[in-house]
Amino acid sequence: xxxxxxxxxxxxxxxxxxxxxxxxxxxxxxxxxxxxxxxxxxxxxxxxxxxxxxxxxxxxxxxxxxxxxxxxxxxxxxxxxxxxxxxxxxxxxxxxxxxxxxxxxxxxxxxxxxxxxxxxxxxxxxxxxxxxxxxxxxxxxxxxxxxxxxxxxxxxxxxxxxxxxxxxxxxxxxxxxxxxxxxxxxxxxxxxxxxxxxxxxxxxxxxxxxxxxxxxxxxxxxxxxxxxxxxxxxxxxxxxxxxxxxxxxxxxxxxxxxxxxxxxxxxxxxxxxxxxxxxxxxxxxxxxxxxxxxxxxxxxxxxxxxxxxxxxxxxxxxxxxxxxxxxxxxxxxxx
Amino acid sequence: xxxxxxxxxxxxxxxxxxxxxxxxxxxxxxxxxxxxxxxxxxxxxxxxxxxxxxxxxxxxxxxxxxxxxxxxxxxxxxxxxxxxxxxxxxxxxxxxxxxxxxxxxxxxxxxxxxxxxxxxxxxxxxxxxxxxxxxxxxxxxxxxxxxxxxxxxxxxxxxxxxxxxxxxxxxxxxxxxxxxxxxxxxxxxxxxxxxxxxxxxxxxxxxxxxxxxxxxxxxxxxxxxxxxxxxxxxxxxxxxxxxxxxxxxxxxxxxxxxxxxxxxxxxxxxxxxxxxxxxxxxxxxxxxxxxxxxxxxxxxxxxxxxxxxxxxxxxxxxxxxxxxxxxxxxxxxxxxxxxxxxxxxxxxxxxxxxxxxxxxxxxxxxxxxxxxxxxxxxxxxxxxxxxxxxxxxxxxxxxxxxxxxxxxxxxxxxxxxxxxxxxxxxxxxxxxxxxxxxxxxxxxxxxxxxxxxxxxxxxxxxxxxxxxxxxxxxxxxxxxxxxxxxxxxxxxxxxxxxxxxxxxxxxxxxxxxxxxxxxxxxxxxxxxxxxxxxxxxxxxxxxxxxxxxxxxxxxxxxxxxxxxxxxxxxxxxxxxxxxxxxxxxxxxxxxxxxxxxxxxxxxxx
Numbered sequence: 001x002x003x004x005x006x007x008x009x010x011x012x013x014x015x016x017x018x019x020x021x022x023x024x025x026x027x028x029x030x031x032x033x034x035x036x037x038x039x040x041x042x043x044x045x046x047x048x049x050x051x052x053x054x055x056x057x058x059x060x061x062x063x064x065x066x067x068x069x070x071x072x073x074x075x076x077x078x079x080x081x082x083x084x085x086x087x088x089x090x091x092x093x094x095x096x097x098x099x100x101x102x103x104x105x106x107x108x109x110x111x112x113x114x115x116x117x118x119x120x121x122x123x124x125x126x127x128x129x130x131x132x133x134x135x136x137x138x139x140x141x142x143x144x145x146x147x148x149x150x151x152x153x154x155x156x157x158x159x160x161x162x163x164x165x166x167x168x169x170x171x172x173x174x175x176x177x178x179x180x181x182x183x184x185x186x187x188x189x190x191x192x193x194x195x196x197x198x199x200x201x202x203x204x205x206x207x208x209x210x211x212x213x214x215x216x217x218x219x220x221x222x223x224x225x226x227x228x229x230x231x232x233x234x235x236x237x238x239x240x241x242x243x244x245x246x247x248x249x250x251x252x253x254x255x256x257x258x259x260x261x262x263x264x265x266x267x268x269x270x271x272x273x274x275x276x277x278x279x280x281x282x283x284x285x286x287x288x289x290x291x292x293x294x295x296x297x298x299x300x301x302x303x304x305x306x307x308x309x310x311x312x313x314x315x316x317x318x319x320x321x322x323x324x325x326x327x328x329x330x331x332x333x334x335x
Numbered sequence: 336x337x338x339x340x341x342x343x344x345x346x347x348x349x350x351x352x353x354x355x356x357x358x359x360x361x362x363x364x365x366x367x368x369x370x371x372x373x374x375x376x377x378x379x380x381x382x383x384x385x386x387x388x389x390x391x392x393x394x395x396x397x398x399x400x401x402x403x404x405x406x407x408x409x410x411x412x413x414x415x416x417x418x419x420x421x422x423x424x425x426x427x428x429x430x431x432x433x434x435x436x437x438x439x440x441x442x443x444x445x446x447x448x449x450x451x452x453x454x455x456x457x458x459x460x461x462x463x464x465x466x467x468x469x470x471x472x473x474x475x476x477x478x479x480x481x482x483x484x485x486x487x488x489x490x491x492x493x494x495x496x497x498x499x500x501x502x503x504x505x506x507x508x509x510x511x512x513x514x515x516x517x518x519x520x521x522x523x524x525x526x527x528x529x530x531x532x533x534x535x536x537x538x539x540x541x542x543x544x545x546x547x548x549x550x551x552x553x554x555x556x557x558x559x560x561x562x563x564x565x566x567x568x569x570x571x572x573x574x575x576x577x578x579x580x581x582x583x584x585x586x587x588x589x590x591x592x593x594x595x596x597x598x599x600x601x602x603x604x605x606x607x608x609x610x611x612x613x614x615x616x617x618x619x620x621x622x623x624x625x626x627x628x629x630x631x632x633x634x635x636x637x638x639x640x641x642x643x644x645x646x647x648x649x650x651x652x653x654x655x656x657x658x659x660x661x662x663x664x665x666x667x668x669x670x671x672x673x674x675x676x677x678x679x680x681x682x683x684x685x686x687x688x689x690x691x692x693x694x695x696x697x698x699x700x701x702x703x704x705x706x707x708x709x710x711x712x713x714x715x716x717x718x719x720x721x722x723x724x725x726x727x728x729x730x731x732x733x734x735x736x737x738x739x740x741x742x743x744x745x746x747x748x749x750x751x752x753x754x755x756x757x758x759x760x761x762x763x764x765x766x767x768x769x770x771x772x773x774x775x776x777x778x779x780x781x782x783x784x785x786x787x788x789x790x791x792x793x794x795x796x797x798x799x800x801x802x803x804x805x806x807x808x809x810x811x812x813x814x815x816x817x818x819x820x821x822x823x824x825x826x827x828x829x830x831x832x833x834x835x836x837x838x839x840x841x842x843x844x845x846x847x848x849x850x851x852x853x854x855x856x857x858x859x860x861x862x863x864x865x866x867x868x869x870x871x872x873x874x875x876x877x878x879x880x881x882x883x884x885x886x887x888x889x890x891x892x893x894x895x896x897x898x899x900x901x902x903x904x905x906x907x908x909x910x911x912x913x914x915x916x917x918x919x920x921x922x923x924x925x926x927x928x929x930x931x932x933x934x935x936x937x938x939x940x
Contacts, residue, residue: 002726009738012811016742016818023822028843031758031825042754049752053745060712060741067719068734071655072726098663100938104717105661105710112709119748120702124695127753131691154516154610191605223608225501225516226621228686228761232827232840237757241688242500242621243603282839288686288761288829290494292501292517293419296832 006068013061020054033280035304036234037251041126043235049119131238137215137249139183144171145215145249147183148208151192152220152227152240155294157285160194161202161209162186164315189245192221202318206300208285211311212255221245230288231302239289256281257303259310266314268303354899362471364463365899369470370449371792373440374785376477380436387429389859392816394422396845396852398834420517422833423492428484430495431527435534436480438777439635440473442642443538443576446784447545447569449792450646453890454566456554456908458900461547469540472533479530488513488520491527494831496628497590499601499621505594506612512594515609521594528591535584538576545573554889556908560938561926563888563912564659567666568645571673575634575641579677583631586624593619600624625687629680637676640740640772641669643780644711647733649912650787651715653886654730655722656922658913658937661714668707668714675704685753686760694753701751708744712737723916727884728802732783735810736776743771746821761831764824770817779809782865789869790883794895795876801868808861815854819847887912887925911938 023029034043094101129135137145146167149160161167170183188195210216220229222240230237234250257268271278285300305311360368393402394417401415448466452459460466483490493502493516502524504516514521549570553562562570592598601624602617652659659665681689681697715737724730746768750756759765782805789797827840835841835848882891893902906927914924914937921934930936 002724005726005731005734008807008810009734012814013738016814019818019822023825028840029822029826029847032827032840042758045752046749046755046758049749049755053748056709057741057745060716061738063716064719064734064738064741067716067722068724071719071722071724073724100662101664102661105664105713108713109664109706109710113703113706116702116705116748119752120699123698123752123754127691127695127698130754130757131694133691153608191603192608193605224610225504225607226498226687230761230829232758235758237686237760239687242607243605243617244688246688279839284839286829286838286840290423290498290501290831293423293492295423296419296829296834297837299838 002072003069006065006072009061009068010065013065017054017058032233034233034235035252035254035256035283036236037253038126038130039233039235039253041129045123045126048122052115052119133247136247137217139170139180141173142171143215144183145217146171146210147186147217147219149186149194149219150208150221150229150240152222152229152287152291152298153224154292155287155298157206157208157229157298157300159204159206159208159300160197161204161315161318163198163200163202164312164319166198166200167315168312187217187219187245187247189219189221191243192223192245200319200323202315202322204318206285207303208300209257209303209305209311209314210252211305211308212252214308214311215249215251218248219245220248225291226289227287227291227298228289230286231283232286233283234302237288252302252304254281255304255306256283257305257310259313266303266305268301272306362467364459364467366448366452366460366463366466367792367897367901369466370445370447372470373444373448373473374792376473377437377441377445380432380477381441384429384432384437385859385862387425387432389855390417391422391425391429392852392855394425394833395835396849398836398845417833419833420492420520421489423494423831424490424523426831427492427494428480428490431480431491431531433773434495434635434639435531436477438639438773438781439534439538441781442639442777443541443545443569443572444470444473446565446642446646446781446788447541447573449788450565450890451545451548451569452552453791453893453897453901454563454888455549455552455557456889456902456906457548457552458902458905460544461552462544465540466544469537469544472537472540476530476533476537479526479533483523483526483530486522486526488517488522490523492517492520493524496632497524497527497624499590499593499624500607503590503593503601503621503624504607504609504614505597507597508595515612515614518611525591525594528587528594532584532587532591535580535587539580542573542577542580545569546577549573554906554908557889557926558908560663561908561911563645564648564662564665564669565642565645565888568641568643568648568669571669572638572641575673575676576638579631579634579638582627583635586627586631589627590624622684622687622689625684625689626680629683630677633680633683634673634676636772637672639777640780641672643736643777643784644669644740646784646787647736647780648715648718649888650729650733650783651718651737652913652915653787653884654725654727654733655719656725656915657718657720657722658915659714660717660720661710662911662913662938664710665714668710671707672704675700675707679704682751682756685756691753698751698753702748705744705748705751708740712741712744726803727786728797728799728806729783729786729884731803731806731810732779732786735806736780736783739771739775739779739813742818743768743776746771759824761829762824763820763828763830766830767817767820767824770820775813775817782806782809785869787884788890789872789876790879791890791893791895791897793873793876794879795872796879796883797872797876798868801864805861805864805868808864809858812854812858812861816851816858819851823847882925885923887914887923889926892925892927910936913937 151158185196220240227240236250238248257266258270260267269282271281283302287298501516506513589600593600599617600619601621602619606614606616679701682701685694828844879895889906892906908926909930912926
């Protein structure tokens with residue numbers, strides 16, 4: 001009778017295991033396709049941990065279920081074998097502190113320790129590459145990231161781009177110290193407010209644009225509470241912290257935005273491989289840190305244009321539509 | 336040692352007069368009564384926390400459902416639907432209640448109080464009046480947390496973690512302490528802060544008492560290495576709590592000052608700009624709260640599991656009729672988890688803006704916690720190996736603890752790995768992980784403990800058939816509820832979302848959430864079996880006698896229930912508590928059984 005309990009455990013654990021085996025094949029039940037240069041590394045680390053933990057899950061649960069079956073109410077058990085006391089060497093030393101130590105315990109301490117150390121150190125390069133400020137993309141030349149400022153607030157992402165002219169200037173081959181200083185001045189803040197705002201800065205709301213293959217450096221801050229800049233498809237997540245500006249960067253490997261000649265608008269959620277609209281290509285910035293009652297609908301979008309030309313076409317379009325009626329090239333705006 | 340024994344004996348002798356009802360059952364200094372008081376009050380809060388959880392689940396599964404009864408109860412209306420701030424309040428209070436008013440006081444307060452003196456052979460705690468005070472300090476906390484529901488603007492809705500500046504921002508006193516971050520609310524947060532201060536003081540008094548009692552009041556022969564795992568776990572937990580709690584207390588006071596007196600401990604120098612209000616300049620750091628809070632609350636995670644591990648170790652050994660495998664390794668791994676537990680708080684803050692290089696250190700320490708956890712798991716398995724397993728309700732819950740702790744332990748490695756955490760941080764994956772540890776492990780351990788010690792508490796056995804039915808339904812439905820949360824997290828469902836139909840990754844997950852909510856309701860209904868069984872057995876259960884489980888530890892030597900002073904004579908301990916099986920005609924050797932050369936103890940020396 002008691003043996004049946006092992007069946008209950010076994011069935012429930014199999015159902016759990018089955019769910020994890022089925023989920024990757026259900027379209028919306030698994031990791032969304034990663035579309036940034038580092039998403040592959042993050043996913044690989046996820047799968048390494050998944051396989052290792054999956055193995056130990058099966059091993060330990062199977063042993064538990066088997067022992068529950070095998071040793072259910074067995075009167076007159078066989079005595080546990082005792083090991084002869086070791087004379088000298090490692091085990092004798094071990095037994096001084098652990099009189100009841102068993103050889104198998106040494107094995108199941110050292111093997112998991114090595115596996116865990118491997119898991120831990122395998123994370124370090126990827127982590128530092130993504131997050132460490134000192135490894136920020138280099139400024140200067142064509143590889144210079146484009147830069148935008150995301151100011152989070154309840155409950156939207158206010159985005160500020162530099163003018164297209166300034167952005168182009170940062171990316172020219174002949175980057176001089178003045179350009180670099182200008183690049184840095186864009187990311188200089190007094191609290192959450194830009195210290196050197198330009199009148200021709202381009203403000204947009206809830207949309208961050210870049211183009212395929214182009215690194216974007218997001219200067220992230222918040223004016224009220226903690227928010228979290230979370231772009232699951234790019235494997236990006238960074239809290240916006242009141243009083244601090246935190247640089248976040250990613251490089252998309254795919255585009256999702258095309259110019260619709262008929263509507264004269266840019267539309268995202270477009271799959272260029274199949275040439276069709278595809279909801280898997282809507283890449284959202286969904287706030288991931290509780291920020292108040294509107295937290296759940298604090299959602300922006302990432303627009304990745306097909307190429308540089310289309311991106312600048314968009315930026316110039318926004319510039320024109322938002323240009324102040326008079327004196328567009330005023331010097332630094334007063335705050 | 337002997338002088339303190341004598342002293343306690345004297346005090347005991349003076350107290351042999353009949354106590355009035357109030358002194359015996361209400362303002363009692365008897366550790367057993369205090370433990371039972373903790374048990375009853377925390378089980379009541381478990382019902383409250385569970386009800387809040389079911390409301391959360393309802394909203395997740397049917398986000399647009401009209402629930403007119405909610406608006407009529409709580410005077411909040413959104414066209415008959417649940418408002419977002421009401422939902423935020425629900426999960427904030429569910430977590431606060433479950434953590435601070437259920438799991439911690441159940442393990443430390445109820446089981447700590449009840450088992451420690453009985454299992455070490457002491458007549459009572461070292462400081463019985465302090466012990467009584469530690470229970471009665473919970474009452475202001477109970478009242479404050481319940482009052483917060485009726486505060487203007489409702490109970491706190493900033494999460495149980497209460498991160499500034501969402502939780503801490505407050506308009507000046509002249510404008511009524513409203514929170515600019517959550518208009519028309521913010522008063523509940525003040526009650527929450529004060530309530531937790533009382534919980535902290537209560538826990539601190541308990542910890543000091545447990546540590547002193549275990550060090551000073553063990554009966555003759557009860558050396559440290561003869562203490563049952565339950566006591567070892569409670570001992571280490573008490574130390575953990577005593578060192579971590581002051582930091583939480585400081586954090587709570589700082590946030591209270593920010594809210595009430597307008598200090599700026601968590602307000603950045605440049606100040607903040609809310610839609611309707613601008614704070615002046617501050618001088619603090621919002622991240623400071625996270626460091627202080629997690630410096631307590633991460634050890635608190637272990638406070639919420641280590642005692643259950645200890646109890647489960649004793650229960651498994653008893654019902655497997657087998658010596659606990661690797662006794663010293665079990666002690667050392669609990670100490671290891673507790674020790675590492677102090678240097679891993681930063682793993683809650685990988686994406687918070689803390690220096691990422693610091694995150695690397697926290698990650699390595701965190702991943703290494705899996706090692707003592709793995710050792711414990713292997714030891715439990717080895718204890719069952721070649722055992723003579725008796726499937727009582729207590730044993731089933733204890734074995735389920737092991738099965739579920741494996742899941743909760745393994746899923747923790749994903750979050751500990753910093754790059755993987757970028758994706759799964761603040762998704763349902765972490766919700767799955769913490770529920771596997773807190774509900775599926777700790778609470779199942781608590782159920783095991785209740786079924787196991789019920790006869791000692793009340794002198795009657797709980798009904799085994801009902802217990803097994805309760806177990807079966809609980810085990811099935813909790814997995815139906817919590818396991819899919821892993822999938823939700825991997826699919827990208829954020830936590831703390833009142834309406835999951837907004838985001839592109841979340842909206843396809845509604846039907847899975849509906850399945851989970853049905854399991855949640857079934858899980859909730861299954862608990863009525865336990866409630867019925869508990870109260871039925873309290874009055875009508877089979878009389879248990881002293882030692883219904885043929886167990887070795889000292890509490891089973893005392894009468895059931897033990898009288899005032901616990902033992903008729905102070906028990907003398909001759910062996911460790913795990914001499915089961917292996918002795919031919921003798922099934923087990925109690926700790927008080929004298930040494931017998933023909934039946935040597937299984938403990939190596």
